[in-house]
Amino acid sequence: MRAPIVNDQQRAFDLEEFLASSGLGRRIVQLKTKDVFFSQGSLADSIFYLQKGRAKLAVVSAAGKEATITLLSSGDFIGEESIAGVMGRRLATATAMSSCTALKIERGEMVRVMHEEHAFSDLFLKFLLARSMRTQADLVDQLFNSSEKRLARILLLMAEFGKPGEPETMIPKITQEALAEMIGTTRSRVSFFMNRFRKLGFIDYNGRIHVHKSLLNVILHDQLTKPNATTPSLNNVPRKNSKAKPGRPARQD
Known part of the structure; x- marks a missing residue:
């Protein structure tokens, strides 16, 4: 007696296998x-899993x-706007900063697996919530x-401090102009801060940037990196007209 034919949709869903391999409506790209x-403005017809x-x-x-x-970074989805309502246009351009391997999932397949496979929809929902929290931060x-402080945070994020496992202390190549765009300042200010971080031992760089855990001090402890930058005590601030003439009250500023 011949065994019944079982297609891919009838097999038990394996989340890791789905995200790691090609199949109906999805393929791996390098x-x-x-x-x-x-590119920004192109048709939003697919989503990528990095x-x-x-x-x-x-x-x-x-x-x-x-x-x-x-x-x-790895584990992120790219282009989630492709499943937001009717098919529209890309809102941004996604560019590889290093060699990348990604699973390209067609819009129709993405919608199907979101509706039919709870393990996948749970994973995608967690990603969206994490992305929302990151945007607020x-x-x-x-x-x-x-x-x-914004520059320190960006460098730590690129080194993936705070994620499970060992952080990748050598971050992808990135220009000071790009860092300046991301934190909303000028390239010269980024250069000034980078030199300060290097002198304090927070980073090393010679073509590639190595981020050390000590850079967390700038964010977690709000450590002032400017030499001798301390908050003055109110008791040390001189008062104007502190000496009053006899018979006249001291002036209160």
Whole structure:
């Protein structure tokens, strides 16, 4: 008696296998440094799961000015706007910062597996929540932190401090202009801060940047890196007209 034919959709869903291999509506793609996953304004017809490597999302204004809006690493999805309602256009350009291996999932297959496989939808929901929290943290960083502290945070994120496992202390090649765009300052200020971090032993760089765990001090403990930068005591601040003439009260400023 012949065994019944079992297709891929009838087998037990294996999340790791799905994300690691090609199949119906999905294929593995290889990208070199500076290769483009997709461009701003192109049709949002697929989503990528980054298996290995680093990438960035950047937007270009009508005036032609480019700004990097987020960094991506293995385990991230790229181009999630492709399943937001009707098929639209890409809002940004995704570019490889190092050699990348990614699973390209067609929009229809992505929608299907989201509806039918709870393990996958749970994973994707966790990613979206983490991305939302990261976006909020980026906004708070821009609003309240100094450009020096923002630079320290970006370097730590690129080194993946805080993620499970050992951090990759050597971050992908990135220009000071790109770092300046990401933290909202000038290239000269980035150069100044990088030299300060290096002198204090927080980083090393000679073509590639090595980030040391001690850089966390700038963020976690709000350590002032400026020499002799201390907050003056109110008792040491001289008061104007502190000496009053006899018979006249001292002036209160």
